[in-house]
Amino acid sequence: xxQNEPKISQNRQKKEEIVAGIVEKMEKAxxxxxxxxxxxxxxQIEDLKKRLKPADAEMSIAKNTLIKIALEKxxxxxxxxxxxxxxxxxxxxxxxxSDIIAPLRELTKAIKEFGxxxxxxxxxxxxxxxxxxxxxxxxxxxxxxVLIAQVLAGLQSPISGFHRALNWNLQTFxxxxxxxxxxxxxxxxxxxx
Numbered sequence: 040x041x042q043n044e045p046k047i048s049q050n051r052q053k054k055e056e057i058v059a060g061i062v063e064k065m066e067k068a069x070x071x072x073x074x075x076x077x078x079x080x081x082x083q084i085e086d087l088k089k090r091l092k093p094a095d096a097e098m099s100i101a102k103n104t105l106i107k108i109a110l111e112k113x114x115x116x117x118x119x120x121x122x123x124x125x126x127x128x129x130x131x132x133x134x135x136x137s138d139i140i141a142p143l144r145e146l147t148k149a150i151k152e153f154g155x156x157x158x159x160x161x162x163x164x165x166x167x168x169x170x171x172x173x174x175x176x177x178x179x180x181x182x183x184x185v186l187i188a189q190v191l192a193g194l195q196s197p198i199s200g201f202h203r204a205l206n207w208n209l210q211t212f213x214x215x216x217x218x219x220x221x222x223x224x225x226x227x228x229x230x231x232x
Contacts, residue, residue: 041107057101059110061132064084064099068134070164072174073122074157076100076131084131087149087157096135096142103130118161118168125160139164 065071076084088098101109103126110119119126135142150157154164169177181189 041183045197053191054105058105058108060110061099061101061105062112064097064132064134065109065113065115066150068136070139070142070162072133072135072162073106073125073160074131074133074145074146075128075160076157077129078156079153083149086148090149091133091142094141094144095137096137096145098133099130100129100131103127106130107129115163115166117129118163121168122161130160131157138183140177140180140182141172144182147175148180 079087084098084100091098107119107126110116133142133146146157146159150159159174161171162169162174164177180186
């Protein structure tokens, strides 16, 4: 180390590494949810982390000051300003990487199972701040696959209805022709006289 370089304490260096890790996760995530984890046991926190993995999400715990710094570095300064009071108690951050709804569903399910904890503070979806109520509403939406299936079924419904209508008309026409044919054959088989 050169004489003119300032000494960086190990503690500060560790904090900078934590902030860099949080910034990296924030930039990779499609959605962020901040929750107060106070009241959860270590086992419950680990259980929630395991449940989030299959949903391509993760949860990490860091000091509020480090979260604020990371938010500012990722151009989410307005979230810090809007929710300054929310970043005072212990905070866990949920990072949703691909599907946004599945991790939210797991989080709200855990909240019910754990008796109301953790409590959602706020979230950031595509650089927009959302409230805890909006996050709960979003968690009730069907998964992406179900929504796609519903849209496809809706698109297919008019086509299948049209097909049934055409098929019904053809069947009616064929039955009418058969009735005429059977009536003609019945009248032609009668004796003349």
